[in-house]
Amino acid sequence: MSSSAEKKSITVALLGNPNTGKSTLFNKLAGVRQRVGNYPGVTVEKKVGRMSIDDTEFTMIDLPGTYSLAPRSPDEMVAVDVLLGRQTDVGQPDVVLAIVDASNLERNLYLVSQLLELGLPTVLVVNMMDVATQKGVELDIARLNKQVGVPCVTTQANADVGLVELKAAMVQAAQLVASGKGQEIESPFAEAFQQEVEKLSNKIAKSAQMPRYLVERLLLDTCGYLAEAGLEGVDSSFLAAVEEARGRLADQGMAVPAVEATARYSWVGEVLGGVVTRPKTPPKTITDKIDKVLTHWFFGSVVFLVIMAFMFQAIFTWSGPLMDGVDGVFGALGDVVGAQLAAGPVKSLVVDGIIGGVGGVIIFLPQILILFLFIAILEDCGYMARAAYLMDRVMSKVGLSGKSFIPLLSSFACAIPGIMAARVIEDRRDRLTTILVAPLMSCSARLPVYAILISAFIPDTPILGKWFGLRALTMFSMYILGMVVAALVALVLKRTLLKGATPPFVMELPSYKMPSLRTVFFRLTERGWSFVKRAGTVILAVSVLIWAALYYPHNTEVVEAPFQARLAAVDADIAKLQGDELVAAEELKAAIDNEIAGAYLEQSFMGRAGKIVEPVVKPLGWDWRIGCAAIASFPAREVIVATLSVIYNMGEEGAEEEGIEDLEQELRDATWSGTDEKVYNIPVALSIMVFFALCAQCMPTLVVIRRECGSWNWALFAFVYMTTLAYIGAFLTYQIGIRFF
């Protein structure tokens, strides 16, 4: 703690099990808009907030939700390190708010018993009192207060209940800190166990400084995570001493690790004696009744499929008018700007490169918002946890536990937080497997790629009336494809490179609730703004470079010379012809102009590079333009849409005069160079979609894989296997497709 003449500064850490309303409480206290979701998923954010009460400023740190302070994975280690003051970024907390679920004190107090051993001033926050009441659970808080030995406050954070009392308790705890008094809590362990810890502490003290709690954890940690964590002073002789201590404890009937559960639950039993009264028959809550259907293997799966089908249909149906609106705005902008500028590179850059490229991507904003509207509602009402529960059965078949499902679920929005969320997986092989398959989940960046190709080439044929059509089915299939391939890759990895047993998975299903409008709105605005910002930065910059690569060297003499004779002849015809013959001559001139525009593209830097690429992508049904667009999309997948938009605007003579063209129509009209044969058809569109469903075209994702795995080898492995799968998938799709369409 630091203090000054005006303000005292206190650091407060919030610790609790998952789903105890910790982030909600954090938001209420610190006034921060922290993302809140009603599922034990992932919130990958740095959570530090501040609040002031009278003359004290509190810095709040929201720690990862955890069931235990026994570090078995990197995220649990973060919590332990912060509490022990071993984190360099933040100081040791002065006060800890231990947040527990009022309806499940027995389980929640296990973590509290570990926390109290650290000796930090603690306030026990008994949250979610409303849920306890619904379940018929009665609590004698005065008795709990007396028996646990630290101040207790009851709250219902989402309704602001108990916050005044909590703040008062925090001030009191701060005063305790100021007075230099700690909270003396008796250890739950027997004397013999404590003596062993003491001996080990004395031994390690000769070579390194280690908090007593960590020494105790080393003694209890039979899975070896701490032994391999590179802690100072932990060498082979110390580990041998730990083994000897375990042997002596086992001889006294205190075998490690069972001794911990026995001691702590015994402590919990004492603390809760006479505190909790439960009804003999727990009342059936609405959540219980809904879960009978939603977690049923058959009915739950049907509901899941119906929800997904509805979501994908809505992405097409609801977004139509909004997309037309955005399209209209960019079309008009292109017309207005095009009319103001004289023909030349500046006009081409602005109209074809900037407005065409950025507009081509930003048109998908409505679809992105609809996708995230569904995700936000499903998360916030508590449905996502049920989806994870249903998927656990499938996950175990491929050697992964349901614990992998949460990172994979996050990857549908973006693979980066999904990959980082894999830190919660203790087993290294499972963690690696999850990280390597997470980018196969169709992230939101793939949505524009699917949407443009589906809208342009998949007929709007109803399948189940107006509720579900062929377009929604195609998009759904792309998401399913990613999931199925991820499952197969995980299966192969778990049986070869990363062989290991399937870990068990325990997940708490939160209560259902009405989605919070505030939370949903916040999520949508955040996503929408990020998408627009990205279009105005990365997409804009890439569009400019793509334009430059497609415009230059722009050698007029070389490109136009072969066409001069034909153009002169047509111009002469136009001057003397009338009626239908004049119309035909003008059409011929427009066709020659298009050929010239096409010749400029082929002579451009990108066109020349594309011709080198074309033989590689031709078996997929792609021409050089698609090949170049796919390569250019390496920084981010949706860049392909911007690139195609720029390419086809520039390849269409007259586009500058007319403003940006409808990309869907441009794709339908595109022909192979020098022929009338259309480039795109259904097999080609599907081939591109399959490629993008499976490819690793996302540089930031590869960088994060490298960081999380500690080696470029795994990032390279992910890139190679995904690109290979994408190529093979696209090849098979096209080659099989052309036999049917």
Add this chain to the structure above:
Amino acid sequence: MSSVWQNLIVFAVALAAAGFLLRKGWLVFSGKGGGCGSCAKCPAGESAELVQIDLGGESEG
């Protein structure tokens, strides 16, 4: 505006775009800043220690 000036302008714009992407790429590679830009606050640029992974998405009650 002469074509020379036009070419100079677009060259400057392209140079700025290339510089922006190079800087962005460097930040991503060095782990100093944001990922692809799709999220308001990308965890990719956060320190490995302080990025919180919350098993509990936190029910509001």
